[in-house]
Amino acid sequence: MACVNSNARGRALRHALAAAEATVMITSTELQAAVEEVLPALRQDGVRVFYLDAESPTAGVEALGPDMDEASEEPLPAHHRAHVTPGSKAVYIFTSGTTGLPKAAVITEKKLLLVASLARLCGLRASDVLYTALPLYHSAALLVGLAGCLEVGATCVLRAKFSASHFWDDCRRYNVTVIQYVGELMRYICNTPERPGEREHGVRLAVGNGMRADVWEKFLRRFGPVTIREFYGATEGNAGFVNYTGKIGAVGRVNVFLKKFVSFELIRYDVEQDEPVRDERGFCTPVRPGEAGLLVVKITKAAPFHGYAGDPEKTERKILRNVFAKGDAFFNTGDLLMMDREQFLYFQDRVGDTFRWKGENVATTEVENMLSAVSFIQEINVYGVSVPGCPGRCGMAAVRLRAGTRFEGERLAARARACLPSYAVPRFVRIQEALEITGTFKQRKGNLVREGFDPNVITEPLFVLDAAKGTYVPLSAAVYRDILEMRLKL
Structure with missing residues (x-):
């Protein structure tokens, strides 16, 4: 299928x-x-x-x-x-793809069963009722949610389309005990107006991936002590992690047991060149604790990479060779992760989303996490745009305002200065009615990057940071010309 x-x-x-x-x-x-x-x-x-x-x-x-x-x-x-084996193809699942046409990831019978067991490993029981409003054409809902329920004998409640306003009513109506989330879904729930009795529900467990640390904290404060099982994994990937400890923001923790079964590493990555950093011998180098690095997982018999159906070129592009020794092969996740000194792992950004400015790497996810706390921001999507005469890419934020609020440039500038290094502060802001997302709640950045900050192309309100005044001011056609002709320095 x-x-x-x-x-x-x-x-x-x-x-x-x-x-x-x-x-x-x-x-x-x-x-x-x-x-x-x-x-x-x-x-x-x-x-x-x-x-x-x-x-x-x-x-x-x-x-x-x-x-x-x-x-x-x-x-x-x-x-x-009769001829089906663990290595037989069971399902093709198309990666959601934030750019370009999606790729058909090969899911074998063995992998289907392994991914289906994830819900049980996270604590799903036969007596549970699991609620998911995620699309069944994606691996999270189909393999973790629905197949996870089939694997343990639990009940699965499917909703055709996610609704933040009806979420808790649905949970009460169907006696839901486990919820599944992905991407921004939890933040949408936290952004709903507060109502009496919000903690009156039977949900004990939430299983999913992609939840920001600030949303995690807000969700627990507002809706009660729900156990969060955040995991990390790619549909086509050959390994994943689960955070069993409840450490807010982490996607897992490295231990001896994990390292015995999966050989992975975080390696240095050159964002500007869009490739791993190699030493004089041509091999990659691991990052130190506290530094972001590209997650690569060794391709072995125990951790195979099955690639994409009918697309050997794209399959090969996801394989890194000669990483630590001549002839070895690693799956390139395309994700930057960081491991702290306690060996907790944290998702940082996708390599295509991180950009370089003022000689420094800017992780868009980190900037979004910090600025989403500003009260008038409903949603934020950070990306880098090209500016004439400037090496690298300059930070820009597309913002959707909360209902009944207005954009306050001074407040946003103050928050950015207080919690971000100067090179990570967005120089441009674009106000949008709605932010473009994929069917699995991943933000799309491609169109935003292409449109840049040109007021002649963009009809929505645009602002530029005025560092001297400490605020964002409207980006007029005259100011735009000054930037293009390098009279106004960023």
Whole structure:
């Protein structure tokens, strides 16, 4: 099975089907317009299309409903799975992709079972009711949430679309004991207006990844002592971590047991050159505790990397070779992590999101964490933009304001100066009605980076930092010209 994003249309949908070498597409009449747009091309490619409905409104597309009603309830004959082994392909899951077309990550039968066991390892029991509003075309909901419930015999409550305002009502209505989160979902919940009885719920455990430390603290203060099991892992990755200790902000902790089974390292990474730093022998060097480094995991028989379906070039690009010895191979996670002196691991940033300014690396996640505490900020997305005459990229923040508030440049500038090194303070701010995210709540930065800070292109309010005045002031066409012609220094 290849799990296709239900938002895919046109070229992206055809790309997904071609990458999976699909012969059959099963969909719903809710997606009739998307199906009919590509149907002639699918017929040409020999792809049969079915609706999971009683009737089909589209000529040439069959309805599976009647056949399913008539199907036998007896188990399928064993010969259908006679050749299935732990290494057989079970599922293709398309990475959400913050840029470009998604890649079909290969999930084997063994990996499916290993990932499904994660929920149990985090504390899921057969008596639990797990609630997820995440899309089932992604590994978190499908493999950790739904498959995790099947693995232990728990009940799974599915919501078609996440709603922060209905979240706790749903939890009470369905007697939910475990919730699943990803990305910014927890912050959306914390941003809802406070209501009486918010701690009156049965949720004891939250399992997920990508929660910021400030949101973690706020969630526990507001909604009570819920056990948080934050984990780290990539859909196509060959290893992951789980924070069993409850250490706020951490994604796991290094120990002898973990190192025995998985060989991983945090190595120095040159953000500007977009490649690992190598010594005079051509080998990579580990970072010291407290420094951010690129997480790489050794590819071994016990920790294989299965790559992407139909895309050997992209598969090879995710492999780093000759890392510490000639001939070795490591999976490149593309993520910068930091390990403290107590050996706790913290996610810092994606390598494509970290940028270099004033000779220093700026981690966008760190800047977002610090500035999201400003009361008028509902959401913030930090990225780097090119400025003529300046090496590296200059910090910019896209901000969505809380309802009923206004942008206060002086307050934001004061907060940035107080908690960030000078090179990490965003020089530009862009106010947006809504921030662009993927289907799995990851913020998109690509379009923002391309549009830069040009008031002739961007119709939304733009501001620039006036360091002398200690505030952000409107970015006019005249100021923009001064920056381009290097009369105004950043």
